[in-house]
Amino acid sequence: MEQRNLFFDPTRLFEELCTEETLQAAFKSVKKNKGAPGIDGVSTEDFETNLDKELGQLKQDLLSWTYKPQPVRLVEIPKPGTDEKRKLGVPTVRDRTLQTAIKQLLEPILEPLFSEHSYGFRPGRNQQQAVEAARAFVISGKEWCVDIDLSKFFDRVCHDRLMSRLTGVISDKRILRLIGLTLRSGIMHEGVVLPTTEGTTQGSPLSPLLSNFVLDELDKRLEQRGYSFCRFADDLNAYVGSKKAAERLMENLTGFIEGKLKLKVNREKSKVAQSRFVKFLGMTIVAGTLAISQISLSRAMTKVKELSPRGTHLSLEQSIEAFNSWYRGWANYYKMTQYPAQLAKIEGHFRRRMRARLVDQHRNRRSLFKKLHKFNVPKQIIARTILRNRGRWALSHTRAVEMAFSNQWFAQMGLFTMSDLNLNGWFERRKWIRLT
Numbered sequence: 001m002e003q004r005n006l007f008f009d010p011t012r013l014f015e016e017l018c019t020e021e022t023l024q025a026a027f028k029s030v031k032k033n034k035g036a037p038g039i040d041g042v043s044t045e046d047f048e049t050n051l052d053k054e055l056g057q058l059k060q061d062l063l064s065w066t067y068k069p070q071p072v073r074l075v076e077i078p079k080p081g082t083d084e085k086r087k088l089g090v091p092t093v094r095d096r097t098l099q100t101a102i103k104q105l106l107e108p109i110l111e112p113l114f115s116e117h118s119y120g121f122r123p124g125r126n127q128q129q130a131v132e133a134a135r136a137f138v139i140s141g142k143e144w145c146v147d148i149d150l151s152k153f154f155d156r157v158c159h160d161r162l163m164s165r166l167t168g169v170i171s172d173k174r175i176l177r178l179i180g181l182t183l184r185s186g187i188m189h190e191g192v193v194l195p196t197t198e199g200t201t202q203g204s205p206l207s208p209l210l211s212n213f214v215l216d217e218l219d220k221r222l223e224q225r226g227y228s229f230c231r232f233a234d235d236l237n238a239y240v241g242s243k244k245a246a247e248r249l250m251e252n253l254t255g256f257i258e259g260k261l262k263l264k265v266n267r268e269k270s271k272v273a274q275s276r277f278v279k280f281l282g283m284t285i286v287a288g289t290l291a292i293s294q295i296s297l298s299r300a301m302t303k304v305k306e307l308s309p310r311g312t313h314l315s316l317e318q319s320i321e322a323f324n325s326w327y328r329g330w331a332n333y334y335k336m337t338q339y340p341a342q343l344a345k346i347e348g349h350f351r352r353r354m355r356a357r358l359v360d361q362h363r364n365r366r367s368l369f370k371k372l373h374k375f376n377v378p379k380q381i382i383a384r385t386i387l388r389n390r391g392r393w394a395l396s397h398t399r400a401v402e403m404a405f406s407n408q409w410f411a412q413m414g415l416f417t418m419s420d421l422n423l424n425g426w427f428e429r430r431k432w433i434r435l436t
Contacts, residue, residue, distance in 0.1 A: 010109060010172065011171050012172065013105050013106075013174075013175045014062075014172050014175055016105060017062070017101055017175065018059050022101050022104070023055045023098075023101055024055065025104065026098070027047070027051065027097045027100075029104070029205075030093060031044050033205075035090070035096065036073075036075075036090050037073075037092070037093065038070060038072065038073050038090050038092030038096075039070055039073045039092065039188050040070065040092050043093065046093075047094065047097075054094065058094060067178075067181075068181065069095045069098075069181055069182055070091070070092050070094075070095060070185065071186035071194075072089030072090055072201050072203065073089065073090040073091075073188055074088075074187050074188060075087075075088045075090055076088070086202070087155065088201075088202050088203040089201035089203045090203050091185070091203065091204055095182070098178070099205045099206040100205040100206075102175065102178060102179065103206045105175070106175075107123070109170065110169065110209060110213055113169070114213075114216050115219035115220065115223060115231075117133070117219060117231060118212060118215070118216065118219055118231045118232075119230065119231065120212065120231065120232040120235070121208030121212060121233060127232060127281045127282075127333070128336055130232045130280075130281060131280060131281055131290060133230050134230045134237055134275075134285060135288065135289075135290055137228040137230075138285045138288055140228075141241055142228055142239035142240055143239075143241070143274050144239065144240050144241065144242055144246040144272065144273075144274060144275075145237050145238070145239055145273060145274065145275045145278045145280075146238040146239075146246050146250045146253065146272055147236075147237050147270060147272075147278045148250075148254075148257070148265060148270050149235075149265070149266040149269035150234045150236075150257070150263055150264065151263075151264040151265065153234040153263060154199055154202045154207065155198070155199040156198060156262075156263050156264060157199050157200050157210070157211070158198060158261075158262040159180070159198055161214075161261075161262060162200075162210065162213070162214055163176065163180060163183075166179065166213070179206070182204065182206060183196065183200065184196055184197070185201075187201075211233060212233075215234065215236075215261075217261060218231075218236070218261065219231060221256060227239075227249065230280070232281055235280070237280050238253070239275070243272065246272040247272050250270070250272050253265075254270075279293040282296040282334065283337070289338045289339075290338050291337055291338065291339050292334050292337045296334070297342060300346050301345075301346070303326060304323070304349050307322050307326060308323070308350060310356075310357070310360070316354060317413065317414070319354065319357075320414055323350055323415070323416070324414070324415065327346065327350075327416055328416050331343055331346075331416075331418060335418070343418045344418070347417050347418070350415075351405075351410055353396075355396040355397075355402070358401075358405055359395045359396055360392045365387070368395075369382055369383075371404070372385075372386075372403075375404035375405070375409075377400050377403045377404050381399055381400045381403070382400045384400075385398045385399065385400035385401070386400070
């Protein structure tokens with residue numbers, strides 16, 4: 001599929017779209033990404049059961065111009081650390097397949113146009129690269145950051161403006177018509193279909209590509225003026241050498257975004273500050289080093305508490321499995337930090353909560369004494385520990401309890417820690433710093 005995209009005629013994108021090979025490759029990608037059913041309740045497994053028939057009908061509907069996308073199913077999920085909810089739209093599997101096919105055709109055309117300072121939803125680019133680029137700007141002396149937060153960006157994209165700019169790049173108007181139908185497909189909420197007159201659906205395979213196309217105009221403006229910046233999706237940070245220059249850039253960017261792009265800047269969340277006071281993709285740049293931001297650490301500590309509640313029917317093994325399931329992904333991302341104590345803090349907090357639970361399982365001090373002694377803790381140390389009038393939380397951080405349920409013991413129980421991370425030389429390429 002990727003090789004064919006290098007050679008097909010861009011004026012005949014529609015013909016390429018309607019081939020069985022293109023639609024098959026698109027469904028394969030949809031299946032790989034999994035995802036929930038749309039408003040028709042058809043899952044990827046259901047769709048695959050009659051795949052040839054479904055794709056054949058989709059092809060016929062496209063060629064006969066009877067294809068019409070169904071409204072997306074609205075799903076609201078809470079935003080971390082706020083009372084707000086993020087609105088996601090779930091297209092049907094059939095519509096996701098077509099949108100993925102269009103994305104696979106347009107990506108080779110649009111991708112070369114995008115800025116090298118854009119990292120979100122692009123092949124071969126990721127958050128780590130964006131953070132490293134930001135760190136390089138700070139090290140070069142540009143310590144002042146313009147942190148732009150776009151208010152409900154995906155909900156506010158102007159359809160007319162987007163389609164007008166696409167017309168200048170995509171010559172096949174039939175593809176443009178399908179994109180327009182997708183943008184205006186509507187949202188079903190509580191049984192009522194609401195029209196979509198603006199915005200791109202978060203949850204649509206096509207949305208990330210279109211969002212990058214919309215914001216590339218902002219990237220180009222920054223490039224033309226020689227600014228250093230990093231953008232990941234709608235998260236933009238620009239770096240300059242002084243506070244005055246940062247304030248001037250903030251004013252100029254706000255005017256351009258709201259006046260030209262017809263988007264809205266969230267003035268409460270956007271700010272001008274030195275890099276050590278700014279969070280970018282969960283990280284903070286402190287004196288040229290990378291640290292997990294305090295907000296991200298706080299949310300992680302809250303997550304640990306959720307995964308290890310005091311009153312639970314789960315066994316220790318089940319709690320460790322639940323923690324591992326979350327922490328493995330979290331730590332693999334945040335291993336960018338050059339402060340290993342930040343990762344150790346998360347792991348240590350979980351172990352202490354588990355030790356407190358183990359202490360709480362014993363009805364009296366005699367029972368706890370016997371349990372600790374079984375783990376070869378000297379009686380004298382146990383006695384000094386449990387004869388004091390301490391609660392479960394205080395006992396969880398005593399020498400006797402930590403000797404019995406040591407870090408090595410938790411490792412034997414299967415607890416995932418930073419020592420298990422697949423670092424691939426990551427930390428060997430940078431200096432780790434001890435928190436003071």
